[in-house]
Amino acid sequence: MKDMSRRSFLKAGTAATAALAMAPADVLGKAKAKKNVQTGKIKLLGVGVGGRGHADINGVTYKSKAMSTRSSSPT
Amino acid sequence: MKVYNDYKKMYAELLDQADAVICGTADHTHAIICAEALAAGKHVYCEKPLTRTVYESRLLTKLAAKAGVATQMGNQGSSGEGVNLTCEWIWNGEIGEVTRVDAFTDRPIWPQGLERPTEVHEIPSTLNWDAFIGPAPKRPYNSIYHPWNFRGWWDFGTGALGDMACHILHPVFKALDLGYPIKAEGSSTPLMSDCCPSAQVVKLTYPARPNRPKVAMPEVVVTWSDGGIVPFRPEGLAVGKNLNVSGGGAIFYGTKDILVVGCYGEKPYLVSGRVPDAPKVCRRVTESHQRDWIRAIKEIRAGKTDWTRTASDFSEAGPFNEMVAMGVVATRLQGLNQVLEWDGENMKFTNIPENATVRSMLKDGFSIHDGHPTFNKVWTDPVNAREFAAELIKPKYQNGYVLPDMPA
Numbered sequence: 001m002k003d004m005s006r007r008s009f010l011k012a013g014t015a016a017t018a019a020l021a022m023a024p025a026d027v028l029g030k031a032k033a034k035k036n037v038q039t040g041k042i043k044l045l046g047v048g049v050g051g052r053g054h055a056d057i058n059g060v061t062y063k064s065k066a067m068s069t070r071s072s073s074p075t
Numbered sequence: 076m077k078v079y080n081d082y083k084k085m086y087a088e089l090l091d092q093a094d095a096v097i098c099g100t101a102d103h104t105h106a107i108i109c110a111e112a113l114a115a116g117k118h119v120y121c122e123k124p125l126t127r128t129v130y131e132s133r134l135l136t137k138l139a140a141k142a143g144v145a146t147q148m149g150n151q152g153s154s155g156e157g158v159n160l161t162c163e164w165i166w167n168g169e170i171g172e173v174t175r176v177d178a179f180t181d182r183p184i185w186p187q188g189l190e191r192p193t194e195v196h197e198i199p200s201t202l203n204w205d206a207f208i209g210p211a212p213k214r215p216y217n218s219i220y221h222p223w224n225f226r227g228w229w230d231f232g233t234g235a236l237g238d239m240a241c242h243i244l245h246p247v248f249k250a251l252d253l254g255y256p257i258k259a260e261g262s263s264t265p266l267m268s269d270c271c272p273s274a275q276v277v278k279l280t281y282p283a284r285p286n287r288p289k290v291a292m293p294e295v296v297v298t299w300s301d302g303g304i305v306p307f308r309p310e311g312l313a314v315g316k317n318l319n320v321s322g323g324g325a326i327f328y329g330t331k332d333i334l335v336v337g338c339y340g341e342k343p344y345l346v347s348g349r350v351p352d353a354p355k356v357c358r359r360v361t362e363s364h365q366r367d368w369i370r371a372i373k374e375i376r377a378g379k380t381d382w383t384r385t386a387s388d389f390s391e392a393g394p395f396n397e398m399v400a401m402g403v404v405a406t407r408l409q410g411l412n413q414v415l416e417w418d419g420e421n422m423k424f425t426n427i428p429e430n431a432t433v434r435s436m437l438k439d440g441f442s443i444h445d446g447h448p449t450f451n452k453v454w455t456d457p458v459n460a461r462e463f464a465a466e467l468i469k470p471k472y473q474n475g476y477v478l479p480d481m482p483a
Binding site for chain 2 (some may be wrong): 003018042043044045046047048049050051052053054056057059060
């Protein structure tokens with residue numbers, strides 16, 4: 001195990017397993033402060049993030065639908 | 076961000092602190108990675124196919140139901156307009172009762188029909204080969220398996236079915252309210268012991284389902300073909316019209332009309348040329364398929380009890396993936412020369428004779444000597460078909476990997 005920046009991780013590529021702490025902007029701070037209600041970041045683990053897994057992580061962070069469902073070469 | 080090359084280490088250190096898991100590994104490790112996450116109560120997004128085998132799909136279906144978390148299989152077309160329209164047209168009775176569907180893909184896009192390599196390659200320094208093998212039987216590394224090609228090998232993948240059937244059969248499964256099949260039959264180019272065939276045809280029969288308000292759901296036969304085998308054209312289809320849209324398509328034969336759709340149910344049309352105007356009863360997903368999963372997680376975290384499920388929630392993706400996995404089983408049991416009868420509830424074939432055996436090809440062995448052909452096929456020893464089928468349905472995990480128990 002070693003620490004990596006997101007950028008160097010994405011360059012490393014092959015057969016990796018990653019732990020990401022993500023904060024999509026609209027996840028933060030919107031849930032009302034009720035009892036038993038969780039707020040804040042969704043802590044995400046990615047397993048197998050070389051190809052499709054990488055695209056899925058991008059899909060989680062970007063809102064554009066075009067990126068994930070209108071690919072001319074479906075995978 | 077921390078990076079590991081073995082999910083087990085990452086889970087041991089971080090799973091309890093995590094909220095959610097995205098799994099994009101080779102087919103054969105989806106089940107264990109997702110099952111452990113679900114058993115720990117985590118939200119899960121898993122690439123298609125959901126699992127390699129029928130039992131593993133059933134397990135994830137039940138674990139997800141028990142956990143009450145947000146799940147999504149990565150068949151991203153399920154969040155698209157095509158699947159919605161296909162369902163709405165059929166449910167509105169636009170083509171009448173559907174008794175036959177022919178579906179296909181032009182894939183695989185990785186090499187299949189291969190003999191097991193004898194050469195051993197050096198394991199790349201960036202690859203943890205033991206972690207890749209996971210619960211599968213160990214074998215020496217060869218670059219034909221990984222990267223990229225693993226889905227063409229039985230131990231790691233599901234061939235073109237696990238790839239494109241997860242997109243192309245999804246509108247079929249959903250629009251026709253399919254559950255478990257009752258019959259299965261497969262046929263393919265030479266059935267190799269280790270590698271998926273270059274092309275295959277699979278026929279699955281589903282029993283009648285409860286009627287919809289505007290259309291009955293009688294017994295239906297779904298035929299799948301891949302590797303370049305395109306279904307015969309429906310009568311009335313315009314000359315020159317290519318059935319392949321984005322990698323394949325499906326043809327629904329109804330009592331009133333014929334519906335043709337592409338991959339993901341894209342670009343649906345009726346062969347009659349009539350354009351239906353059915354009520355839009357399906358939810359439209361406005362963000363990405365992945366973001367819709369995040370939406371579901373947020374609804375659950377906000378304490379919403381009537382949270383909206385994703386378009387490929389495991390409650391649907393699990394049973395649907397069993398359809399895909401059953402196609403693989405039907406192909407691998409084609410040597411029995413029988414229509415297989417399936418008891419879906421109990422995950423068992425009911426009509427394989429007790430002493431029946433199956434074998435598959437190790438080497439094709441064809442060669443030409445002095446202009447003359449020599450046939451020298453090498454086969455595996457015959458094995459008991461019931462035991463072989465049971466292993467295809469529920470694989471024996473190796474190397475210390477153990478799936479969580481099936482919830483009651």
